[in-house]
Structures are given as C-alpha cells and as structure tokens.
Amino acid sequence: MFNSIRGIISEKSGETLCIFTGGLEWEISMPATDLARLPAAGEDGRVFTWLYHREDLMKLYGFADEKRRNTFLELLKVEGIGPKGAVKILGGIGQEDLERALETEDLGRLEAVPGLGKKTAQKMILALKGKLTWAPAAHPQAAAPYGELVEALAGMGYDRRAAADALAKAEAGLPKEALPPGISAGEKEALLFKRAIVELSSS
Numbered sequence: 001m002f003n004s005i006r007g008i009i010s011e012k013s014g015e016t017l018c019i020f021t022g023g024l025e026w027e028i029s030m031p032a033t034d035l036a037r038l039p040a041a042g043e044d045g046r047v048f049t050w051l052y053h054r055e056d057l058m059k060l061y062g063f064a065d066e067k068r069r070n071t072f073l074e075l076l077k078v079e080g081i082g083p084k085g086a087v088k089i090l091g092g093i094g095q096e097d098l099e100r101a102l103e104t105e106d107l108g109r110l111e112a113v114p115g116l117g118k119k120t121a122q123k124m125i126l127a128l129k130g131k132l133t134w135a136p137a138a139h140p141q142a143a144a145p146y147g148e149l150v151e152a153l154a155g156m157g158y159d160r161r162a163a164a165d166a167l168a169k170a171e172a173g174l175p176k177e178a179l180p181p182g183i184s185a186g187e188k189e190a191l192l193f194k195r196a197i198v199e200l201s202s203s
Contacts, residue, residue: 031090
C-alpha cells in the first residue's frame with residue numbers, strides 16, 4: 001500500500017521516527033541501525049515502509065532502504081519472529097554482518113544480537129541461509145566475473161555459496177579442449193553454467 005514516505009524528519013528517538021509530509025506527521029517504528037542512517041531532525045528524508053494491519057492494530061514500520069525492508073519481510077517468515085522482534089534483530093546487527101552470519105552459520109554472532117536466543121538463531125539459519133545476498137570472499141572469481149551466473153543459479157533454488165563454489169570448480173576443471181579458439185565470453189559462461197548445475201546436482 002505504501003512504498004515509501006518522504007518529508008521533513010521531526011523526531012528520531014530509540015526505534016521511532018516522526019516525519020512530516022503533506023500536512024501529516026507519521027510515526028514509524030524503525031530498527032535503530034536504520035534510524036541512525038537517516039538525516040537529522042529538521043532535514044528532508046525518505047523512509048521505505050511496510051504497513052502491519054490487523055483488526056485491533058495498524059502500525060507502520062520503516063527502513064533506510066529497500067534491501068533492509070526485504071530482509072525484514074524474510075525475517076517474518078521465520079517461525080517465532082513477528083514485526084517487533086524483526087525490528088529488534090535488525091536494530092542489533094548490520095545488513096552485511098547479518099548476511100555473513102547466516103551464510104557461514106555463525107550461531108555465536110547471531111546469539112550476540114540482543115534478544116535473539118539460540119533456538120531462534122538456529123531457525124533463522126535454516127530458513128534464511130541462501131536467501132540473502134552475501135557471498136564469501138574466498139571465491140572472488142565466482143562472485144565477481146560470474147556474479148550473474150551465481151544469481152541465476154540462486155534463482156533456480158541453489159544456495160549462493162554453493163553456486164559460487166560450483167562455478168569455481170567448473171572453471172578450474174574445464175579441459176582445454178572444451179574451449180575452442182575464438183570462443184566468446186557468453187559461450188564460456190553458458191558452458192560453465194551447465195557444468196556448475198551438474199556439480200550442484202551431484203553434491
């Protein structure tokens with residue numbers, strides 16, 4: 001219903017943002033980390049929103065960018081995490097740090113987030129690993145030159161880290177005879193893509 005609200009920020013406090021736009025002052029609940037990224041009170045700002053609506057309650061939640069909002073929505077899919085809990089989690093950990101912890105299954109880092117217990121952290125890893133976008137630096141050759149291939153494989157349901165590993169293995173094990181003289185970059189990528197799928201299917 002609402003994608004974003006832009007106006008003059010009137011107050012920033014704790015997990016609450018107040019912003020004037022079109023003669024109205026909106027009160028929006030935000031993660032503390034996102035709130036800190038917005039301009040100071042009295043300045044123009046934009047916040048991406050999500051409306052929580054049930055019979056006895058209507059509440060706006062806000063985020064510094066669309067990626068943070070998408071992460072919030074993914075958190076809501078985890079059993080036991082509601083909007084208030086998701087805001088607390090995002091307020092206690094940055095986006096890249098969260099993505100890294102999920103992809104590397106760093107339970108200790110997740111448990112360090114205020115209010116996040118071991119059981120919920122384990123559920124987050126099971127539900128969200130591979131759903132966000134962080135890729136390990138251990139395979140820059142797969143993450144950078146073949147980033148689009150990683151995303152294509154992720155779109156097919158494969159874990160991004162596993163996809164990056166498979167592409168790296170596909171390139172390392174590619175026999176010279178499979179690369180005829182004059183092969184285009186697109187043809188090479190198509191070949192690597194097919195080999196990566198075989199690798200992923202057999203693992």
